[in-house]
Amino acid sequence: MKQHSPPPRLSLRGITKQYPGCLANDDVHLDIAPAEIHALLGENGAGKSTLMKVIYGLVKPDRGEVLWDGLPIEVKDPAQARKMGIGMVFQHFSLFETLTVTENIALALGDDAGALDQLAEKIRTVSEKYGMTINPEREIHTLSVGERQRVEIVRCLVQNIKLLILDEPTSVLTPQEVDSLFITLRQLASEGCSILFISHKLNEVKALCHNATVLRAGRVSGECVPAEEDTTSMAKLMVGDDTPVSTTYPKKLRSTPLLCISDLNLHSDDPFGVHLKHINLTVNAGEIVGIAGVAGNGQEELLASLSGEHLCPDGKTITFAGDAVADLPPDQRRRWGLGFVPEERLGRGAVPEMSLTENALLTGFLSGLLSKGMVAWKKAETFADQIIDQYRVKAAGRHAQADSLSGGNLQKFIIGREIMQNPKILIAAHPTWGVDIGAATAIHKALISLRDKGTAILVISEDIDELFLISDRIGAICNGALSPVKPTPESSIQELGRMMAGDFSQSAHEGSATL
Amino acid sequence: MDIDLITNILYAMIRTGTPLLIVALGELVCEKSGVLNLGQEGMMLMGAVVGFIVTLLSGSLLLGFILAMVAGVLMSLIFGLITMELSANQVATGLALTIFGTGLSAFIGSEFVGKPIEGLDPVFIPVLTDLPIIGRMLFGQDLIVYLSFILFGAVYWFINHSRPGLVLKAVGENPHAANAIGLPVFKTRYLAIIFGGAMAGLAGGYLSLAYTPLWAENMSAGRGWIALALVVFASWKAERVLLGAWLFGLASILHLVFQGLGFAVSPNLLAILPYLATVVVLVILSSNQTRSRLVAPMSLGNPFHARG
Known part of the structure; x- marks a missing residue:
């Protein structure tokens, strides 16, 4: 265990969360000191999102406790998390498109927002201080993705923030925007704010973070100092030893x-x-x-x-x-x-309510799954089984509904379906x-x-x-x-x-x- | 056209528009939260019949209006429970509510059809009532009409200038994002549904206690539907709801106007005007995707599931 003179800003002790059919978090421990930039590394489905939702009060853990500045607390809802000084930047932004920047931020601040014109002034000051200029009067739908992320971050900064959680923040940014985001985050940390940086991009973690906790299949699989590791060793912690990583x-x-x-x-x-x-x-x-x-x-x-x-x-x-x-x-x-893998998996790549066999049939019907105009179910089932097998799709079987799969597994299925049709x-x-x-x-x-x-x-x-x-x-x-x-x-x-x-x-x- | 005729037309326009205005304000707030309640007609009828019976038996108009609102609220709570707790389809539930309310009100009120009561009297505001043309229209009405002016002001201010109004709009646009930043989605939607119910009940009470002080089966005669159309016509803006309600009110008394002027136009033909106007507005709105996407509450009609 690391030794810090003050108690950690946030300390998770044995967090466990069981979902039906999936142990999302299993006895997870995590410490973040004041002014520390801490990485939470893990593949999709490793339990990062669940853990983060526990911290932010969106999910109640089955077991385990959360310590804030050394004192045990129970975070009941996001409003309480915000009051404690926890800010969160979501991967899928939680902004309201028809409202202005100021109104959006006012909503998140609750009763502390005060008068809108004063808040707008504050937004302007804060955003300039951290090098993220935004115009408070603009409506969200007129902003680019990068600008929207700034709004989310500024929304956290206008409050008295002690812990900022960022969920895969760089996935929507250009490399240059990533650089300037990192400058902002370092500045923030140097002022004493703790940062929890959730990512699966090893290079970024290496460049930015002081410490890292790695999750695999819901458990902590290792802790490390990213600057002292190479990306291969961290990747091994993420995926286990037997998978070739590069x-x-x-x-x-x-x-x-x-x-x-x-x-x-x-x-x-x-x-x-x-x-x-x-x-x-x-x-x-x-x-x-x-x-x-x-x-x-x-x-x-x-x-x-x-x-x-x-x-x-x-x-x-x-x-x-x-x-x-x-x-x-x-x-x-x-x-x-033509084979086509669309961006949206549910709704365009697959029909959520249909089984995997039926979804396989949707584009696979051209490659011999029909006989005399009727569906050859045996062949369709074999085809679905082949995809599941070859692409290691984790599903309850070919009868599983498409929307019961995790995003990554459904993606494997859709890609497999298209590739196997040559x-x-x-x-x-x-x-x-x-x-x-x-x-x-x-x-x-x-x-x-x-x-x-x-x-x-x-x-x-x-x-x-x-x-x-x-x-x-x-x-x-x-x-x-x-x-x-x-x-x-x-x-x-x-x-x-x-x-x-x-x-x-x-x-x-x-x-x-x-x- | 002489002055008297104009004065009377304007007076009748406001009077006819008032129940529409009240229901539509309720529905506007409800839809702003992302909930589409098609049960307006049923809630109005329940308000009308309950208000009438209570006043008939107790002799108190005030009690009649209050219980009319309570009836509307209870009806809206049925809708709320089914759509919010059980995540049922809002459109189907709303339709069922209208059918239910129509039937139940006819059943409850069958004994009371045609019985007379003393309706709500106009309250003349001294001096102002005597203003030419607009005096009667704005200052010679009954208390519920004045109340509808106040309600409009309150709803307008609430939606455009208050913080809870901002929360309401946010919940209606993206309930998931609202939940993620800790806004009370369920509470907001419930309150909006309840407000819609109270307004529909009040409007129903207005019909049976003031507009035509008697109870007749199905006496709302489609006003709940007109109010729904009105909210779309107004493109979800309070000030346009006010204007639209009075316009629709004018449209429904136009046949009287035409009679007065000596034209014979079928009242049925004129009755389609509000719907025609709504269709025209819908066409104009949807001709421009930007407008249509930004104007309506984005999550309108979508159930919100509690987090797992």
Whole structure:
């Protein structure tokens, strides 16, 4: 145990929380000192979220106690947590889109908010002090994702804050935004505020955090000082010893265009949508092209155009091996040989109330699961079993409803379903989002072997490390425009970060078409 | 058209618009919290019949109005329990409430159909009543009409300027986020539902105790539905609810106006005007996605499940 002269700001003692069929937290101990930046590391499903909800009073633990400044307390609800000085920045922002920044913050402050104009002044002062300028009068729906996160953080800072909890805060930020967030957090810690930084990104934890607690399957699997560890040893703590955690894949450059997008423009009807501007992109047979970008920069619109959910009047805007398809609906594109993994798993990737077999059938019916117009249930069940088996989907069986799976497991199932149909073109949004490292490696390997069979693969992801790992060529989308797409070895994280922020400087004037 | 006719039209417009205004204000607050209660008609009828019977038996109008509101609240609590505790579909539950209220009020009131009571008298405010044209309209009405003016002011201030109003809007936009920052989602929605019930009961009482002081089966005659349309027509803004209620009131007395002017237009034809206006507004609203998405409470009609 670490020795601190004052008692830890927060101390968790033997926290245990059992959900039906899942032990989310099992005897978890955790200490955070004042002014300490503490990392809570773990894969998806390791129990990080549950633990954090226990601290914030959203979940009541079955056993264990919480000590605050050395005194045992029971956090009944978020309001009490806030009064104690605990602030939380959620992964999925808890902001109200039709209200202004000030109103949003006033809501969270409860009766301490005071008059709105004074609060606005305070917001301005605090946000400038920590280098996160925001305009208090703006309505949330007009703000970018990065700005929304600032609002969440400032919302915690305007109160007397002693512990700030951040849940995967960097997943929505460009690398440059991550850097400035870290500067803010260090400043905050130096003033005595404790920070609990929840993440699965080892590099960030190494760069920022003083201490780390690693969770695996609900238990503390280790504690370490990130600066003194290398990422491999921390990854081992996260996933266990037997899983290979890092590999590299050979990069290939190909020249047989399979998927071509030429001058795609799309005017989004969604008030919060993005208009696509002159998108040009070629994906060759046997290569993986990766598109990075902060969420909400046109990814959804691009995906909708590619899947066929949004039809273009001119079919030649998008071609599959020369066939004009931009005016064809999704099923005809699939018949051609398109595989598609959408961003939303529930609702678009899978029907929540249907069993895995039925969900497998939804896109798999083209590959021999029908006979004379009737469903061949035996074959469909075999197909579902194969996916579950091969992608190690944790589920109660092929009869399990899709919404009973955890996000990561459902993702494995959907990816597996598409890959096993051997598509000629595969479009995958966030292929490993929320998936543990072991399974992510399996998905990466499957993608690479699909590539080597000659499939053209387009991956759209917010995870830059992943894109550098698997992409043969790489680019970024920002505000509906696509950057030049370069061979991965010729690009760098810094350059990609600039492109994600909209700076396509090097070839902006020659047009964004490459290859 | 002479001055007297105009004065009378304006007077009748406010009078006819008042029950609509009261119900619609209740429904507005309810919908702002994200709850769509289609049971307005049923709650109004229960308010009307209970208010009438109580006044008939006790002779007290005040008691009649109070118990009319209580009846509305009890009805709304049925709705609240089913939709909030049991997470039932709000639309289906609301429809059931209307059918239930229509039937139950007819059953309770069958003995009392056509019996006379002394209705609510107008209270003339000295001097102001004698103003030309608007005097009768604004200052020669009964107490419930004056109360509806106050209610409008209170609801307007509550929604736009008070902190609980902000909480109400937040809960209606995103109950999960509201819960996450510690706002009382259930309490807020319950209170909004109860307020809606009280207002529907009051409006029902107004019908049977003041507007036409008698009880007749199904006497609300679709006003609950008009009020629902009115909230949409007003694009969830209190000041437009006020304007819309009076406009709809005017629309429903237009046939009298036309008679007065010597035109014969079927009152049934004119009765479609409020609905027609609502359809037009809906079309205009949905023609622009930005507007339609920002104008209605975003979680309207979605149940909120308590955390696991």
